[in-house]
Amino acid sequence: MRVKICGITKLEQGQAIAQMGATALGFICVPTSPRYITPEKIRNIVVQLPKNIDKIGVFVNSEIDFLSEIIIQTQLTGIQLHGDESPEFCHQLRQSIPDNIEIIKAFRIKSPQDLTTVNSYENYVDTLLLDAYHPDKLGGTGQTLDWKIIKDFYPTFPWFLAGGLTPENVTVPIQQLIIESNHKFCGIDLSSGVEIAPGDKDLVKVKKLFDSLAKLRIKV
Numbered sequence: 506m507r508v509k510i511c512g513i514t515k516l517e518q519g520q521a522i523a524q525m526g527a528t529a530l531g532f533i534c535v536p537t538s539p540r541y542i543t544p545e546k547i548r549n550i551v552v553q554l555p556k557n558i559d560k561i562g563v564f565v566n567s568e569i570d571f572l573s574e575i576i577i578q579t580q581l582t583g584i585q586l587h588g589d590e591s592p593e594f595c596h597q598l599r600q601s602i603p604d605n606i607e608i609i610k611a612f613r614i615k616s617p618q619d620l621t622t623v624n625s626y627e628n629y630v631d632t633l634l635l636d637a638y639h640p641d642k643l644g645g646t647g648q649t650l651d652w653k654i655i656k657d658f659y660p661t662f663p664w665f666l667a668g669g670l671t672p673e674n675v676t677v678p679i680q681q682l683i684i685e686s687n688h689k690f691c692g693i694d695l696s697s698g699v700e701i702a703p704g705d706k707d708l709v710k711v712k713k714l715f716d717s718l719a720k721l722r723i724k725v
Contacts, residue, residue: 507692637668
């Protein structure tokens with residue numbers, strides 16, 4: 506199972522979290538976000554992380570040329586689209602960046618109806634991410650996704666669960682998904698649930714997260 510910790514802003518925290526067992530780190534490339542980090546700082550962190558860690562940049566409604574430029578500048582291994590990007594946009598992006606760059610499309614889920622368009626992205630992105638809906642914020646809200654909504658969600662390609670996950674509650678939806686044999690569920694994404702403040706990770710909480718996952722005997 507993949508474990509992505511998003512909103513990294515500090516090198517020493519990124520390194521520590523990678524050592525604890527995270528498989529992916531996320532960097533917020535949205536200037537209006539309290540977790541925003543400049544491309545220069547992203548690169549400084551990325552080049553000092555283990556090679557086997559995925560480095561994902563999070564963007565909202567950015568132009569394709571900008572995304573391509575940031576990938577080169579920062580050496581990110583993946584792009585997470587957290588805005589209103591259409592399947593056609595994702596298709597054009599796929600044609601414009603190297604094949605080995607992962608494209609993750611995030612969706613803010615308010616009701617089961619919000620899941621109906623997800624499979625239309627199948628041929629254009631590599632991975633989905635389901636986040637909690639907030640009327641004003643696009644992510645990192647701390648609000649918990651209603652797990653009942655995804656009870657009958659069986660996408661055709663891999664997906665992350667996000668939205669208000671914490672070390673204390675994370676095992677509940679994972680167990681539910683495993684019991685229901687949702688074989689395309691591939692990982693979890695946390696941000697505010699392991700923070701002291703936006704962009705400042707609480708390493709005690711991160712350790713507690715991995716301790717909780719270890720009890721499930723899930724291979725990370």
